[in-house]
Amino acid sequence: MKYSGYAYINTIGCQMNVYDSEKLASILRSYGFEKTEDMDKADIVVCNTCSIRHKAEEKAFSFLGRFAKIKTTRPHLILVMAGCVAQQEGKKAFARVPYLDIVLGTQAFSRFGQHIDAIKSGKQKVVDIKDSPMIYEALPDISCFDENKISKFVTIMQGCENFCTYCVVPYVRGRERSRSPQNIVEEITLLVEAGVKEITLLGQNVNSYGQKEGGISFPRLLARINDISGIQRIRFATSHPKDLSLELISAIRDLDKVCNHLHLPVQSGSNKILKKMNRGYTREKYLNRILDLKKECPDIALSTDIIVGFPSETREDFNDTMALLREIEFDSIFAFAYSDRSSAPAAKFSNQIDENEKKERLNILLELQEYYTQKKNKELVGRSVDVLVEGKSNKTREGFEKNRSNMEQMQGRSESNKIVHFPSPHVNIGDIIKIKIKNAYPHSLWGHPLGDFEYK
Numbered sequence: 419m420k421y422s423g424y425a426y427i428n429t430i431g432c433q434m435n436v437y438d439s440e441k442l443a444s445i446l447r448s449y450g451f452e453k454t455e456d457m458d459k460a461d462i463v464v465c466n467t468c469s470i471r472h473k474a475e476e477k478a479f480s481f482l483g484r485f486a487k488i489k490t491t492r493p494h495l496i497l498v499m500a501g502c503v504a505q506q507e508g509k510k511a512f513a514r515v516p517y518l519d520i521v522l523g524t525q526a527f528s529r530f531g532q533h534i535d536a537i538k539s540g541k542q543k544v545v546d547i548k549d550s551p552m553i554y555e556a557l558p559d560i561s562c563f564d565e566n567k568i569s570k571f572v573t574i575m576q577g578c579e580n581f582c583t584y585c586v587v588p589y590v591r592g593r594e595r596s597r598s599p600q601n602i603v604e605e606i607t608l609l610v611e612a613g614v615k616e617i618t619l620l621g622q623n624v625n626s627y628g629q630k631e632g633g634i635s636f637p638r639l640l641a642r643i644n645d646i647s648g649i650q651r652i653r654f655a656t657s658h659p660k661d662l663s664l665e666l667i668s669a670i671r672d673l674d675k676v677c678n679h680l681h682l683p684v685q686s687g688s689n690k691i692l693k694k695m696n697r698g699y700t701r702e703k704y705l706n707r708i709l710d711l712k713k714e715c716p717d718i719a720l721s722t723d724i725i726v727g728f729p730s731e732t733r734e735d736f737n738d739t740m741a742l743l744r745e746i747e748f749d750s751i752f753a754f755a756y757s758d759r760s761s762a763p764a765a766k767f768s769n770q771i772d773e774n775e776k777k778e779r780l781n782i783l784l785e786l787q788e789y790y791t792q793k794k795n796k797e798l799v800g801r802s803v804d805v806l807v808e809g810k811s812n813k814t815r816e817g818f819e820k821n822r823s824n825m826e827q828m829q830g831r832s833e834s835n836k837i838v839h840f841p842s843p844h845v846n847i848g849d850i851i852k853i854k855i856k857n858a859y860p861h862s863l864w865g866h867p868l869g870d871f872e873y874k
């Protein structure tokens with residue numbers, strides 16, 4: 419059916435959820451609902467949820483909790499819980515949010531429209547947490563995109579079968595399935611036609627792309643995407659260290675559009691903990707992979723994910739993680755305190771770590787990394803880097819270009835994914851320009867366009 423009205427989507431969680439929310443927006447649009455940023459105007463509100471950590475899940479329930487009151491004054495508003503928490507909770511979600519209309523699991527998106535029809539025609543509640551063979555074949559409706567969007571996510575595979583013992587993903591996103599290369603290339607071509615310059619390919623373990631289907635490997639998929647004219651940069655996440663192949667390392671080295679940056683989650687530097695996490699590699703194997711990578715791509719930027727306070731992690735295990743950070747010198751890290759998830763096996767492990775202790779370890783780790791992030795940024799001072807211009811800068815440097823009324827303060831990202839601010843009288847969003855780095859700060863770089871002008 420076709421309706422008319424407005425849809426508000428609240429996205430919590432990872433990049434994959436951002437992509438999924440765009441899919442939901444496309445479906446809603448085809449049913450006549452325009453996207454709005456004004457929740458008060460909305461006829462349908464979707465909360466696309468994340469259950470990776472307790473905090474994300476609570477954020478979803480607290481957002482939906484606000485509708486207890488709103489629904490009394492706007493009873494026709496359709497309230498939807500979508501995504502990972504929806505998949506995990508199913509009809510139990512009604513116990514905490516009784517006024518929910520639709521619980522839409524991670525693989526139920528293609529049936530979203532028919533559930534809206536059911537609610538519109540008087541049905542009280544719908545729960546759909548059924549499996550689907552492939553959820554990502556439909557191409558996006560580019561008219562739903564924000565203007566000036568030059569960077570987009572493209573999910574290339576769904577699910578995960580690695581079963582890391584702390585992680586809910588295999589339970590809430592099902593088994594691993596890859597999209598066909600043709601379908602992915604078609605989507606990226608469409609995005610490029612709409613003005614997109616950079617794409618980030620998403621999957622829980624992109625290194626195993628196509629393996630189950632017997633299709634082309636991930637590095638070969640990268641090569642096919644590299645051939646699409648108009649695309650300027652290719653990024654991808656996430657690589658699992660156990661499957662990082664020499665073929666992928668060569669692809670990063672050889673394919674001109676693939677960024678010189680790798681996100682390779684290590685999770686812990688302790689072999690005991692890695693084993694309990696079921697990660698499938700040792701500290702030594704991880705370090706060797708990094709050596710292989712640095713041999714081929716000496717300037718590559720590295721980032722990682724770390725969990726501190728996993729059950730039975732001693733101070734000694736934690737110190738092994740600290741030592742690994744010192745040894746590798748990552749450009750940046752995402753670090754988390756272990757969060758107990760009842761559907762993941764580690765919830766039943768003995769020797770759970772005290773919350774205060776986890777927080778303390780997290781702070782110690784973040785403080786150490788701050789030093790390396792800044793060190794890596796400082797190493798770029800005096801060098802020139804390619805920057806993809808994203809828009810006007812949200813920061814102003816003190817005393818910056820006061821007398822240059824024709825200067826716009828702009829920002830963009832380096833290949834290593836660092837934010838770079840620079841003044842320019844004449845760049846366009848989506849341009850790639852060479853910026854000479856003048857200053858490095860903990861979370862950004864400042865410079866000026868090469869060959870353009872100098873500032874003091």
Ligand code: 5AD
Binds near residue numbers: 585756757
């Ligand atoms: N607790 C804390 N962090 C977690 N992650 C996944 N599950 C948990 C959990 N239960 C982290 C991992 C993963 C990132 C996306 O989230 O570091 O790489």
Ligand code: SF4
Binds near residue numbers: 579582586588622623
């Ligand atoms: Fe979770 Fe491990 Fe799969 Fe990543 S690889 S989604 S951490 S189970």
